[in-house]
Amino acid sequence: MTQMSKIERAATMHDIKISAKDVQVYYGENHAIKDVNVEIEDKTVTAFIGPSGCGKSTFLRCLNRMNDTIDICRIKGDILLDGEDIYDKRVDPVQLRAKVGMVFQKPNPFPKSIYDNVAYGPRIHGLARNKAELDEIVEKSLRRGAIWDEVKDRLDAPGTGLSGGQQQRLCIARAVATEPEVLLMDEPCSALDPIATAQVEELIDELRQNFSVVIVTHSMQQAARVSQKTAFFHLGNLVEFGETSQIFTNPVDPRTESYITGRIG
Amino acid sequence: MSASWLLIILLALAGLGFLLGRNRALASVGGDLRKLHSLPNYYGFNVAMLAFVPAVLVLGLWAVAQPMVIDASASGVIPQTYYQDEGALNLIMSDVRRVAEGLDLAVAQGVLSASEATVLNTQTTDLRALLGGVGVALGSEVAPEVLAAAQKMRVMTATGNWIMTAIVLAAGLGGFLVAVRMTQATLRARNLVESGILILLIGAASIAILTTLGIVLSLIFNTINFFSLFPAGDFLFGTTWSPEGRGGSEHLGILPLLWGTIYISLVALVVAVPIGLFAAVYLSEYASRTTRGFAKPLLEVLAGIPTIVYGLFALTIVGPMLVSVFGADGLGWMQGTRSVMTAGLVMGVMLIPFVSSLSDDIINAVPQTMRDGSYGLGATQSETVRQVVLPAALPGIVGAILLAASRAIGETMIVVMGAGAAARLDLNPFAAMTTVTAKIVSQLTGDSDFASPEALVAFALGMTLFILTLGLNVLALYIVRKYREQYE
The missing domain is CATH 1.10.3720.10 (MetI-like)
Structure with missing residues (x-):
């Protein structure tokens, strides 16, 4: 049954949301990403897998120009969002990050109330004209983050007081509140216990209806569970990119097979 | 014997103790390091520590206590009629101290012989001129009571110094001997040195805390003293x-x-x-x-x-x-x-x-x-x-x-x-x-x-x-x- 639905999913083609061509990333002298070409579809979960230090997080951070905050990082090649180069001089990285949201490895709620955490993005970007609209955005985002029922009675409580899993869902709600088109997730479950992980994974599957989701994960089971497309990175190279079911059942590259069967990484 | 000489002797004793303790520990196992409980140096440090620390503590305490005791008993020589209050007695006592000091200096410089210094008389000798000659200037002529107190001070200081030397050396030697005798392969010298270091650290910390406490207490008592002379209300709420x-x-x-x-x-x-x-x-x-x-x-x-x-x-x-x-x-x-x-x-x-x-x-x-x-x-x-x-x-x-x-x-x-x-x-x-x-x-x-x-x-x-x-x-x-x- 699951196998069936996976094949069904694979069959549905979506528009290309992000397309990366010949991307090179350097950290000072270190060539961290080499010749990466990848096309990320809309309304799809794309997983980046690979051993530690293979460059998957670095590449993810290129997609919303988070690497701009690191002085020594240089990027070459083209990354197109809806056909426009995001590294073009005319693109404001701050504006871009509102369109390409990000969820981090460690839950990082701001030391503010739950409400203010979620309202942070909308307030900065002026998405709400009045308090009622803002309330609406906050509620909708918290619902999308699958945490509304747990926090609706204590929106004034500090976000840092929640449990780890709740904090991460709050961070997802916070990212969703600015209505991004793409949601980048950098190992969102690595600091969570299995139950919280299951909740977040379920949430990711729901988010797929509205967003294009890119998730970096160390857990191959997680990649297999939540994603439709998988990219395998190794030593800065994109080794293989394809349908998740194909990558996990019938990998083309021997390195992918070694990694998936646990011989490397 | 002066305190600095005592200190040098104790240091030498500690150094000797280190070598002796180390060698004795090694000898007790026939040079086989593995049979020792601790590394050989620890046995050395243990002996050095026991020879030096208690003796130095005794020396320090004695050096602080002796002048106080001597002052108290020398001031007993000054008749009550001679002064009105504490302040006046303090002034006299500082004169006494200077005279005693001056006499010691005079003996040291050979102006007086040791026996001459003990039988001085204010009637027959111009003490003020004599002491001025050795570099101790006095504000007034020396009264016989002051000289008597000064003489008493000198005698007590001399005996006190002898007793101190004896006790400190005894403490040093005692510690040395005890430590050397207990040095054998099974002695947990490492742990002993460890507790020695702990005591040293605690000592340093308590000095810091006690000093603060002392400063605060002196502030408090002097403040109370002030308020007994001046109304607290006028101080706290006065606008002039x-x-x-x-x-x-x-x-x-x-x-x-x-x-x-x-x-x-x-x-x-x-x-x-x-x-x-x-x-x-x-x-x-x-x-x-x-x-x-x-x-x-x-x-x-x-x-x-x-x-x-x-x-x-x-x-x-x-x-x-x-x-x-x-x-x-x-x-x-x-x-x-x-x-x-x-x-x-x-x-x-x-x-x-x-x-x-x-x-x-x-x-x-x-x-x-x-x-x-x-x-x-x-x-x-x-x-x-x-x-x-x-x-x-x-x-x-x-x-x-x-x-x-x-x-x-x-x-x-x-x-x-x-x-x-x-x-x-x-x-x-x-x-x-x-x-x-x-x-x-x-x-x-x-x-x-x-x-x-x-x-x-x-x-x-x-x-x-x-x-x-x-x-x-x-x-x-x-x-x-x-x-x-x-x-x-």
Whole structure:
């Protein structure tokens, strides 16, 4: 049954949301990403897998120009969002990050109330004209983050007081509140216990209806569970990119097979 | 034998003990290191420690106690009719000490023989001239009672020194022998040395704490002493500060001084907090690594400038500059170069590195993930700083500001030179005022009698200052600690 639905999913083609061509990333002298070409579809979960230090997080951070905050990082090649180069001089990285949201490895709620955490993005970007609209955005985002029922009675409580899993869902709600088109997730479950992980994974599957989701994960089971497309990175190279079911059942590259069967990484 | 010679002997004994203990331990196992409980050096250290430490402790205690005991018994020689109160007795006793010292010197220089020195008579010898000849000048002729007391002091000191030498050497040798005898393969020398080190560390810590305690107690008792001479109400709520030269002051009200302190500190903080905070934000959030690399040390150099230099700067540059704008030629608000503003501005400059360097550390302690979260939502750098970083660092920054405030309240030199000496209650920031600290200095310097309320008031002022800064520090520590809990 699951196998069936996976094949069904694979069959549905979506528009290309992000397309990366010949991307090179350097950290000072270190060539961290080499010749990466990848096309990320809309309304799809794309997983980046690979051993530690293979460059998957670095590449993810290129997609919303988070690497701009690191002085020594240089990027070459083209990354197109809806056909426009995001590294073009005319693109404001701050504006871009509102369109390409990000969820981090460690839950990082701001030391503010739950409400203010979620309202942070909308307030900065002026998405709400009045308090009622803002309330609406906050509620909708918290619902999308699958945490509304747990926090609706204590929106004034500090976000840092929640449990780890709740904090991460709050961070997802916070990212969703600015209505991004793409949601980048950098190992969102690595600091969570299995139950919280299951909740977040379920949430990711729901988010797929509205967003294009890119998730970096160390857990191959997680990649297999939540994603439709998988990219395998190794030593800065994109080794293989394809349908998740194909990558996990019938990998083309021997390195992918070694990694998936646990011989490397 | 003198204390320094004793010390040298004890050190030699310890050195010998180290070698002996080490060799004895090695010999007890026939040179096989593995059979020893501890490394051979530990056995050596153990012997050295036991030979040296108890003996030195005895030496130290004896050296402190002996003069007290001798003083007490020598003062018994002086007849009661000779003095009226404690103060007069103290003066006589210092004469006695000088005579005893002078006689010792005379013997040492060969002016007198040892036996001649013991049978001196004030009638037959001009002691004052004799002692003057060996370099000990006396204020008056030596009375027979003083000479008798001095002779008694000399005798007691001589015997005391002999007894001390004997006891200290006995303690050293005793420790040495005990330690050498217990040195064998199974002795846990390593653990013994460890506990020795523990005691050393505890000792150091307790000296620090006890000294503080002693200072506080002396403040408290002298303050109580002051309040028995001067009504506490007049001190705490008096609005005039005008001490008379010697006794009989009616106006020793702290309020004008307190007001000066608070006013000047306030001006200083108004200068230091924004500048320091913005500098910290720039350094920690915006500056590139190279800029930070030279700007931060440069800023911290400000903290290394002695406050007297700041005082000079206030008096010779800032004061005249202010006068040229606000003085008689300008707006006419300022009478002289010394004013609250002069001292406050310069003190503010002095406090900038305090605020900036503490805030910088605190801002850096805000986790990077917090900033990433904000940037990831499309916030700009200043939005991130204003809405995420500063609120997260706020408790720590408040702590830094309170520490700077307690520093401002305790500052003396800049105030003495920049703000003047006039105690007054005034709102004009261009008027000369003075602070608690500056008045403590002026009350205790110069020729004053330490038993008069004019001098004792310094302790009450000090106590007030202490309570003020203690309160601020406790508040600052409380806030900083609360902040720390947030990220654990």
